[in-house]
Amino acid sequence: MTLTLTRRAALGGAAALPLAAAATPILAAGHGGKAEAPIAHTFKLGDMSVTTLLDGSAMREGPKEMFGAAASDEEFAQVSAENFIPADTLQFYFTPTVIDTGAELVLFDTGLGQGGIGKALDAAGVSPDAINVVVITHMHPDHIGGMMTDGAPTFPNARYVTASAEYNFWSKMEAGNRVGDMVANLVTPLAEKMEFIDDGASVAPGVTSVASFGHTPGHMCFMLESGGRQLLLTADxxxxxxxxxxxxxxxxxxxxxxEDAAASRRKVLGMLAADKIPMIGYHMPFPAAGYVEPRDDGFRYVPVSYQLMG
Structure with a gap:
């Protein structure tokens, strides 16, 4: 796929910053300091342990401008009503994932940088010091915000992995681009510990990159495989x-x-539906795992219940 970039590539990520800033972890003020709702959920994939981490959540208004600007108000309202959701508000979720391959602990994305991922890791019984690999699916603020804490690496013993196209694009931004500045402050200081990959790269045992460019210039999904089973981390x-x-x-x-983002969606979602492979999506309703089935000219997301528990 040839990625056709426009000025949107530089501005789109910056526009996402207000969304990230508005997100707040779903944590209790009472209940003895415990979470009101689960913030870590573990699935089994063969011999691999896969844990989704609720870093935060945010309610937003005006979803049509974000998700269906070219659609008529009537069509957007109809699609929403058919799926039992309002057309004027939406709930965003921010969900990094940590996996235990048996040999390494691998974290995919670092969240908003507001402390939610630390609480979710603690709920999962994982110390930041124990993370061996940090994989960045792409460099929008809600995925790299937690890479540093008080000027030091949040995951001090990890090596880092990201797409070469992604880093090359954002790291060359002139000063003043908000995403570029975040990359300079949070990612570039760790570049010497970073592996830059392309499509089909093995980043850890049972973990392979899948190019899905369009959302950003180097956006990657990651296929997990263990015990003859597969699961795709679809990121954004x-x-x-x-x-x-x-x-x-x-x-x-x-x-x-x-255009490229839409082509990637159709290709990857079509593959998941055809092969009945489960997925974990960064912004899906927590615990963020589900299946994909064909529906009319598109697809339908089907949340998992107990299918991945054993």
């Missing part, structure tokens, strides 16, 4: 469990290249 391939599936060709306002 699809950013809402209804609109991005039911109408995969609708442009998402934070996509760098809407």
């Amino acid at each position: 391939l699809a950013n809402h469990y209804v609109w991005s599936f039911a109408r995969p060709d609708w442009a998402f306002s934070f996509d760098a290249s809407p």
Whole structure:
């Protein structure tokens, strides 16, 4: 796939910053300091342990402008009503994932940088010092915000992995670009410990990169395989469990290249549906895991219940 970049590539990520800033961890003020709802959920994939981490959540208004700007108000309202959700508000979730391959602990994305991932890791019984590998699916602020804490690496013993196209794009931004500045402050200081990969790279035992460019210039999904089973970490391939599936060709306002992002959605979601492979999506309703089935000219997201428990 040839990525067609426009000025949106530089501005789209910056536009996402208010969304990230608005997110707050779902944590209790009472209940003895315990979470009101689970913030870590573990699945089994063969011999691999896969834990989703709720870093935060945010309610937003005006979803049509983000997910269906080119659609008519009537069509957007109809798709929403058919799937039992309001057309004027949405709930965003921010969900990094940590896996135990048996040989390494691998963390995918570091969250908003507001402390939620630390609480979720603690709930999962994982210390930041124990993380062996940090994989960055792409460099929007809600995925790199937790890389540093008080000027020091949050995960001090980890090596880092990201797409070469992704880092090359954002690291060359002139000063003043908000995402570029975040990359300079949070990612570049760790570049010497970073491996830059392309499509099909093995980043840890049972973990392979899958190019899905469009949301950003080097956006990657990651296929997990263990015991003859597969699961795809889709990152921001699809950013809402209804609109991005039911109408995969609708442009998402934070996509760098809407046409390429739509092509990636159709290709990857089609593969998941055809092969019945489960997925974990960064912005799916927590615990963020589900299946994909064909529906009309698009798809339907089906949350897991107990299928991945053993």
